[in-house]
Amino acid sequence: MSSVLYDVPGPRAIVRNRILSVVTVVIVLIILGLIVWRLAATGQFAAQKWYAFTFTKVWLDIGQAMINTLSAFIVAAVGALVLGFVLAIGRLSDHAWVRIPVGWIVEVLRAIPVLIFMFLLYYGLPSVGIKMEPYWAVVIALIVYNGSVLAEVIRAGVESLPRGQYEAGYAIGLRKSGVMRLVLLPQAIRAMMPVIIAQLVVTLKDTALGFIITYEELLFYARFIGSQSTYGSPIVPATIIVGAIYIALCLLLSWIANAVEKRTRRSPKVDAAVVDAGLHHPVGEVTDTELIALQDDQGRRR
Template sequence: MSSVLYDVPGPRAIVRNRILGVLTILVVLVIFGFVLWRFWVTGQFSAEKWYAFTFTRIWEQFGLATLRTLAAFIVAAIGAIILGFVLAIGRLSDHTWLRVPVTLVIEVFRAIPVLVLMILLYYGLPVIGIRMPSYWAVVIALVVYNGSVLAEVIRAGVESLPRGQREAGFAIGLRKAGVMRMILLPQAIRAMMPVIISQLVVTLKDTALGFIITYPELLYFARLLGSNAVLGSPLIPAALVAGAIYVTLCLALSYTAYVVERRLRRSPKLATGPAAPATDTEVLVAQQSLTRIEKGDAGGT
């Protein structure tokens, strides 16, 4: 057996790869066990450290913090997708006066870290007399950064399509806007869906940076709870609970993306099944057309 992408491993290579895989799993388990052991030795699993989580009020506050995280993520995700499409279309424009400024905007905002954008919006704007709530500072920073990244993702998806797709659209009388909207973008979105979802997961996790500008999201409350000396300063338990909530949200988002991708594959508009076999009449017409073309070529020569 052979592969176009790589050499298929032989019996020795398969055994070696399995041994390396087992060793890797053992190393990970040892490190994980060592961390759990240190937690146990330092009393992180003691009843005193988890005493705060026996109160219903604490779980209510965790729920409110999770809702604030989702509120920032949902608005930022929608805004980033819209901005990504707008910037991608501008980036693909044939007009230099539009393509160059859009390209400059994309490259600038992709290079600036999200945290720097949040700090500039929340602490920098008041210097010039503009005050912005921490929520909007988080959302706008996430929209600008992730929208710029998604613009490059969409552009790469469009440019990766065969050139014949675009030419076929022009051949049937569509303008560039119609070709982009009805032919190129649907295929690019379908091809780039895993990358788009991965970027949205990054957007969800980047909402945690909002605690630096005092936005009361999940990490902010976990840090606030962990520094409460009255409740025993349960920093590690609070971080574990917050981490479990983040993992649950990311898994839910990934599952949603999986469902969306399956529905896109089943969509009749996007289905590209095998072509139906030609009938005898179609074959006869094709042969007659080929004969006429060959006679015309012979006559011309």
């Protein structure tokens, strides 16, 4: 018995895969054990190293740093999605004078690292008389870079759809904007949702680069509290706490995105009109299957 993508493993392959899985888990546990042992041996779990985190003020500052991280991420994520849609539509344009320049813009923006964007905005603009706050330097850099990446993700999702989806939309009288908005984009977004989620997680983690330009987010505060010799310079405990917060935020983002994906997994219904003998007859609610059926019906009429 086989699948389209791979052959179903036999008894020997199943045993071999199980052995490899057990060996991999054991190796990972050994590596983690060695890391924990070295941390304990160097006194990173000593009470003095964690003493700073017994103060309420420290946790309030960590909460404020987390709010700063989330505020930059939320604005950057929304802006990146909007920019991604705009650039993707430009890349899919039938007009070469729109498609080619937008394509070059996307390629250039994708090629420049996020940190370079932040440096240009925060350190470069003052040389021409424009001063930018660290928050906006972080947000704009994340929007520009991640928006260009999401543009390619959305474009790839649209172009991966069968050509019949385009033709079915045109067959019921939709213009290109209607076909794109009602037929193609909803399906492309559902298909590319895992990639979009992954890019948003990258956006969340890239907010940590803001500490280099003095934006007071989680990593900035971890470095600050970790450099306090009064509390024994608890850089490792601070890093562990901040890392745990980042992991929790990424898991929460993935859970929200998966919930949204499940809700949008239902077949979308589209209000459209069918052109027949020069008259617009309301169709009402048309599903993807009905669109293809309408296309086939029109083909038979021809």
